[in-house]
Amino acid sequence: MNQDLSVMMLTWEFPPRIIGGISPHVYYLSKSLARNGAKVYVVTCDFPGAPQHEVVDGVQVLRIDSYKNPSPDFATWVYLMNVNMQKEAAALVNSLGGKIDVFHAHDWLVATAGIGLKHVFRKPLFATMHSTEIGRRNGIHFDYEKMIHETEAWLTYEAWKVICCSDYMVSHVRWAFGLPEDKLVMVPNGVNTEVYAGHGEDLSEFRSKFALPEEKIVLFVGRLVYEKGVHVLVNAVPKVLEKANAKFIIVGNGYMKEQLSGLVKSMGLVHKVLFTGFVDDETLRKLQRCADVSVVPSLFEPFGIVALEAMAARSPVVVSDTGGLSEIVEHDISGVKVYVNNPDSLAWGINRILIDDGFANWLRTNAFKRVQEKYNWDKIGQQTSNIFRTVLNEYSKSFWAQKNEMAGSISSQKIDGDV
Amino acid sequence: MQAAIFSWEYPPRIVGQLADYLKDLAVQLVKNKVGVFVVTYHDYMTGLHDDPEGVKIYRVNNPVRTHIGVLTWVLTLNQEVERAASNIYYDVTKQIDLIDVHDWHFIPAAVTLKKALHIPFVYSAESLEDHRSHGANSPFNMAIRSIEWLGTYEAGKLLAKSDWMKDEISRIYRAPVEKIKVISPNSARWMKDILEAYRDVAGGATH
Numbered sequence: 001m002n003q004d005l006s007v008m009m010l011t012w013e014f015p016p017r018i019i020g021g022i023s024p025h026v027y028y029l030s031k032s033l034a035r036n037g038a039k040v041y042v043v044t045c046d047f048p049g050a051p052q053h054e055v056v057d058g059v060q061v062l063r064i065d066s067y068k069n070p071s072p073d074f075a076t077w078v079y080l081m082n083v084n085m086q087k088e089a090a091a092l093v094n095s096l097g098g099k100i101d102v103f104h105a106h107d108w109l110v111a112t113a114g115i116g117l118k119h120v121f122r123k124p125l126f127a128t129m130h131s132t133e134i135g136r137r138n139g140i141h142f143d144y145e146k147m148i149h150e151t152e153a154w155l156t157y158e159a160w161k162v163i164c165c166s167d168y169m170v171s172h173v174r175w176a177f178g179l180p181e182d183k184l185v186m187v188p189n190g191v192n193t194e195v196y197a198g199h200g201e202d203l204s205e206f207r208s209k210f211a212l213p214e215e216k217i218v219l220f221v222g223r224l225v226y227e228k229g230v231h232v233l234v235n236a237v238p239k240v241l242e243k244a245n246a247k248f249i250i251v252g253n254g255y256m257k258e259q260l261s262g263l264v265k266s267m268g269l270v271h272k273v274l275f276t277g278f279v280d281d282e283t284l285r286k287l288q289r290c291a292d293v294s295v296v297p298s299l300f301e302p303f304g305i306v307a308l309e310a311m312a313a314r315s316p317v318v319v320s321d322t323g324g325l326s327e328i329v330e331h332d333i334s335g336v337k338v339y340v341n342n343p344d345s346l347a348w349g350i351n352r353i354l355i356d357d358g359f360a361n362w363l364r365t366n367a368f369k370r371v372q373e374k375y376n377w378d379k380i381g382q383q384t385s386n387i388f389r390t391v392l393n394e395y396s397k398s399f400w401a402q403k404n405e406m407a408g409s410i411s412s413q414k415i416d417g418d419v
Numbered sequence: 420m421q422a423a424i425f426s427w428e429y430p431p432r433i434v435g436q437l438a439d440y441l442k443d444l445a446v447q448l449v450k451n452k453v454g455v456f457v458v459t460y461h462d463y464m465t466g467l468h469d470d471p472e473g474v475k476i477y478r479v480n481n482p483v484r485t486h487i488g489v490l491t492w493v494l495t496l497n498q499e500v501e502r503a504a505s506n507i508y509y510d511v512t513k514q515i516d517l518i519d520v521h522d523w524h525f526i527p528a529a530v531t532l533k534k535a536l537h538i539p540f541v542y543s544a545e546s547l548e549d550h551r552s553h554g555a556n557s558p559f560n561m562a563i564r565s566i567e568w569l570g571t572y573e574a575g576k577l578l579a580k581s582d583w584m585k586d587e588i589s590r591i592y593r594a595p596v597e598k599i600k601v602i603s604p605n606s607a608r609w610m611k612d613i614l615e616a617y618r619d620v621a622g623g624a625t626h
Contacts, residue, residue, distance in 0.1 A: 068565065069561075069562055069565045070558040070561040070562055071558055071562050072488070072490070072557065072558040072559045072562065073487070075487065075491055076487075076488070076490050076491055076494070076562060079490070079491055079494035079495065080490075080494065080562060082494070083494065083497075083527040083530075083531075083566075083569075086531050087527075087530050087531055087534055090531050090534035091534045094534060094535060094537075112494065112495060112497075112498050115498045115502075116497075116501050116502075116528075116531055119498075119501055119502040119505040119506075120501060120505050120531060120532060120535035120536060121535060122505070122509060143485050143486070143487055144487050146485040147483060147485045147486055147487060147491060150482070150484060150485055151483050154482045154483060154495075157482070400509075
C-alpha cells in the first residue's frame with residue numbers, strides 16, 4: 001500500500017475543464033493512486049462554476065486563478081499561469097508541513113511550475129510527455145515552436161523520469177530531446193470500462209436515430225483535422241458499399257469539416273455519411289456501443305485513446321498501422337490493422353468485419369479482455385506508484401535527501417518563529 | 420544577516436543605472452557585516468563566484484534559448500534564479516534572511532521562495548512599467564504591471580528612491596503608504612536606512 005506516499009500532480013486541465021486528453025488521464029490516474037492509499041493533490045487551472053478546493057474520490061483538488069494576468073499570446077499566458085500555479089502549490093506544500101514526496105508535471109504547460117517546485121523543495125520531479133511540439137507541428141519551423149520545444153526539452157532534463165504512454169512515444173521523445181534510455185519509462189494510458197457497461201439496456205431506438213435497421217454502423221470519432229485521416233475514410237466509403245450496406249457516422253469538429261462534407265456531396269454519398277459535430281458523453285458512449293465497426297484511420301497518433309474506448313465499448317476496431325495504434329491492436333486478434341493513408345486497405349479491413357459476424361465477435365471478445373488486462377487504471381496506478389517508489393529509494397541516498405532533513409529542521413523553527 | 424539581491428543587471432552586465440548602484444549597495448552591505456549573494460543573469464559567466472570585496476555572485480542563464488519576447492525570456496529565467504537561491508539556501512548558508520528584488524523581472528522567483536521557504540522580501544522599485552511604457556495598455560504592458568502588482572502585494576516592504584516614486588507606487592498599485600519607505604541613495608543615512616529596512620523585514624515585523 002501507499003499510505004506514506006504523497007504526490008502532487010500539476011496539470012493545466014482537470015474535469016470539468018476538459019481541453020484534450022490530459023484532463024481525463026490525470027483524473028483517472030489520480031483516483032487510482034488515491035484508491036491505492038497514496039495522498040494525491042492535484043493543482044490545476046480554474047474553471048467557471050468549479051470550486052477552488054474540493055475532494056474528488058479521495059483526491060484533493062486545488063484550482064488556481066489562471067485568467068488574472070492579461071497576456072499577449074498563448075505561450076506567455078502559460079508561463080504567467082505557471083507563476084500563479086507554483087505560488088499556490090508552494091503555499092499548499094508548506095501548509096502540509098512540506099510533506100510532498102514527488103511532483104508530477106503533465107506536458108510543457110506546467111513545466112516551469114514543476115521545475116521551480118522541484119528546486120525549492122528539493123524533491124524528485126516526474127514528467128509525463130503526452131505529446132510534443134515537434135510531433136504536433138511535424139517539425140520545428142518558427143521561434144514560437146522552438147521556444148516550446150526547448151521548454152519541453154528542459155522539463156525532460158529536470159525530470160528524474162520521463163513517462164510516455166506508448167513505446168512509440170518513448171522512442172519519439174528519446175529522439176526529440178536526446179534523452180538517455182534509462183530515463184524513459186512506458187506506462188500505458190487507460191480506459192474506464194465501467195462507463196460502457198450496458199446493463200442490458202436496449203439501444204435499438206437510439207440506433208434508429210442514426211441508421212436504418214438494415215444498415216451497419218461504421219463510426220469515426222475525433223477532430224476533423226488532416227492527421228486524423230478522415231478523408232481516407234470518406235474515400236473508402238464506395239468500396240465498402242460494394243460489399244456491405246452501411247451508414248458512416250463521423251463525430252467531431254475541425255477545420256476540415258466543410259472540405260469533408262463537400263467531398264461527400266461530390267461523391268453522391270450524402271445519404272450514407274452523417275456528420276454529427278460534437279456530441280455529449282452519453283450519446284458518444286451509446287454510439288460506440290452501437291458501432292459495428294469503429295475506425296481510427298490516423299496518419300499520426302501518439303497513443304490512440306479512441307481505439308481503446310471502442311474496444312472497451314465492445315466495438316470491433318480497424319486502425320491504421322502507425323504510432324500508438326500499432327501497439328494497442330494485435331492484428332486479427334483484437335482488431336484489424338490496415339495500411340496508413342490507403343483507402344483500399346481501409347475498405348478491405350472494414351468489410352472483413354462487416355461481412356463476417358463470427359470474426360467481429362472474436363475481435364470484440366479479445367479486445368475487451370486485452371483492455372481489462374493491460375489498460376485498466378488500477379494496474380496503471382500501481383505501475384506509476386512503483387516508479388515513484390523506485391525513484392524515492394534512489395533519492396533517499398542522494399545528498400539532496402540528507403540536506404533536506406537538515407534544512408527542514410531550520411524551516412520548522414522559522415515557522416514557529418512566525419507564529 | 421544573510422541577504423540575497425535579485426537583479427537582471429549587475430557588473431559586468433550593465434543595461435541601465437541599476438548595475439553600478441547594486442555593486443555599490445552590495446559592497447557597502449558586506450562592509451556592514453551582511454552576507455550578500457547577488458543572483459543575476461549572464462549569458463555565459465554562470466555559477467557562483469566570490470569577488471574580491473566579499474560579495475558572492477551567482478549568475479544564471481536561460482535554458483530556453485529561443486524566445487518570442489522579453490516576457491517569455493524573463494518568466495523562464497525566473498526558474499533559474501529560484502534554483503540558484505535554493506542552492507544557496509540548502510548548500511551554502513542554510514538560511515537567507517531576506518531577498519531584495521530590484522525591479523519586476525525576478526518578482527515571481529521571490530514570491531515562490533517566500534511561499535516555499537518563508538524567506539521574506541523587499542521590492543526595490545527603480546522604475547515602473549507605467550512610466551517606461553508611457554501608460555500603454557497592451558496585454559504585454561498589462562502582464563508586466565500584473566507582476567509589479569504581485570511584488571507590491573507580496574513584499575514585506577517597498578523601497579523607493581524618491582518621494583515621487585513613493586506616491587507613484589501608491590497611486591498605481593494602491594499600496595499602503597506605510598509599507599513604502601523612501602531611501603535616497605544620495606542621503607548620508609542611506610546605508611543606515613537600508614539596514615533598518617532589511618532588519619524590519621527579516622525580523623518579520625512587516626510581513
